[in-house]
Amino acid sequence: MIGTRAEINLDAAAHNTRELRRITNTKANLMAVVKANGYGHGAVEIAKTALQNGATALGVARLQEGIQLRESGIDKPILIFGYTPPEDTDKLICFDLTQTVGNSELAEFYSSCAGKLGSTLNIHLKIDSGMGRLGFLPDPIFATNHQNGYSQIIQKISSIIRLPNLVIEGIYTHFACADHKDKTNAIRQFELFTSLLTQLSQTTGFHAPLCHAANSAAIIDLPETHMDMVRAGISLYGLYPSEEVNKNRIMLKPVMELKSNILHLKKVPRGFCVSYGNTWKSSKDTTIATIPMGYADGYSRLLSSRGYMLVCGKQAPIVGRICMDLIMLDVGDIPEACINDEVVAFGKQNSACISVDEIAETLGTINYEIVSTLASRVPRVFLK
Numbered sequence: 001m002i003g004t005r006a007e008i009n010l011d012a013a014a015h016n017t018r019e020l021r022r023i024t025n026t027k028a029n030l031m032a033v034v035k036a037n038g039y040g041h042g043a044v045e046i047a048k049t050a051l052q053n054g055a056t057a058l059g060v061a062r063l064q065e066g067i068q069l070r071e072s073g074i075d076k077p078i079l080i081f082g083y084t085p086p087e088d089t090d091k092l093i094c095f096d097l098t099q100t101v102g103n104s105e106l107a108e109f110y111s112s113c114a115g116k117l118g119s120t121l122n123i124h125l126k127i128d129s130g131m132g133r134l135g136f137l138p139d140p141i142f143a144t145n146h147q148n149g150y151s152q153i154i155q156k157i158s159s160i161i162r163l164p165n166l167v168i169e170g171i172y173t174h175f176a177c178a179d180h181k182d183k184t185n186a187i188r189q190f191e192l193f194t195s196l197l198t199q200l201s202q203t204t205g206f207h208a209p210l211c212h213a214a215n216s217a218a219i220i221d222l223p224e225t226h227m228d229m230v231r232a233g234i235s236l237y238g239l240y241p242s243e244e245v246n247k248n249r250i251m252l253k254p255v256m257e258l259k260s261n262i263l264h265l266k267k268v269p270r271g272f273c274v275s276y277g278n279t280w281k282s283s284k285d286t287t288i289a290t291i292p293m294g295y296a297d298g299y300s301r302l303l304s305s306r307g308y309m310l311v312c313g314k315q316a317p318i319v320g321r322i323c324m325d326l327i328m329l330d331v332g333d334i335p336e337a338c339i340n341d342e343v344v345a346f347g348k349q350n351s352a353c354i355s356v357d358e359i360a361e362t363l364g365t366i367n368y369e370i371v372s373t374l375a376s377r378v379p380r381v382f383l384k
Helices: 010-023 035-039 043-052 063-071 086-094 104-116 151-161 184-204 216-221 356-363 367-372
Strands: 005-009 029-033 057-060 078-080 098-101 121-127 166-173 210-212 229-232 256-261 264-268 286-291 308-311 314-317 327-330 342-349 352-354 380-383
Touching: 005 010, 010 029, 010 043, 010 216, 010 229, 010 380, 029 043, 035 043, 035 063, 035 367, 043 057, 043 063, 057 063, 063 078, 063 086, 086 104, 086 121, 098 104, 098 166, 104 121, 104 151, 104 166, 121 151, 151 166, 151 184, 166 184, 210 229, 216 229, 308 327, 308 352, 342 356, 356 367
Parallel strands: 005 380, 029 057, 029 229, 057 078, 078 098, 098 121, 121 166, 166 210
Antiparallel strands: 005 256, 256 342, 264 286, 286 327, 308 314, 308 342, 314 327, 342 352
């Protein structure tokens, strides 16, 4: 294929799912998190591949993401992590989507809306054990001894249990620092969460069918947190949550490669300036290759005159400012470069490789951002 595209290796996605299933407690279900269009990889295709290779449920961030999966023919459980307006309760029920609830008022709205529809809504309760985003905040979150009771949060959850038209299928929390080498914070969060579950059971007799906490980092490094289900996100796509997790426990294969082709070649003299602002000037006679890719495709402008791409298996520096639709490379040291030759922005070419992690490090960000912000105008080409 000629032109800018993201090649998605579904065999690699299948391999990663099986690897995650291998290291997950046999009693725990595996949820494949496919929010944000499968972290940029294509939600429907990744979801189907994961379900065929050991996943039993899916996780998304928003209502429309869940609807998209249902309309593609997927009938497995789908949990929405984020907010859905109560007025869309009919869509949640119609498409059999499970909604996260993190406060009492929202639960009451959902219950009322479901009642008016003469139906019930499946929900998971979210506990904020230290992430600070969404969820019920336990009373002793900042206390050194959290064994003394959770009266307020138990009272709130008890009121939700009594609400009509809601079916509580699960309860979960999310780790803030499980990808750190020091697991102290994650362990404290887990202890707080499990202590709450124990007291909730003792006080109300309630026990959710699915209790879950483990994200990708915890799947790898904290097997004691696997509980009834684990949630695999970034690891599903062949990327490690951080450099601090134990990579020896699981072998992941990157699923995405970003590629394009040489659109134009021109020989330029020493002192020739390239792109907006004339920020780069050639130090010798050279050849400039123009690539039909730019920041509107999700390739960061911050890589201007800092990054490189692969041409003929060799590193070709990015020169000048990256434009909305075009990038220029200095291929003066690659005389064999020709029009239409493949260019790799990240991925492998011959024996050379540019990893997503390498680009993330250059930009001072994380691998999640590099793949998930790839623009929708970049075609996803699914390979097996």
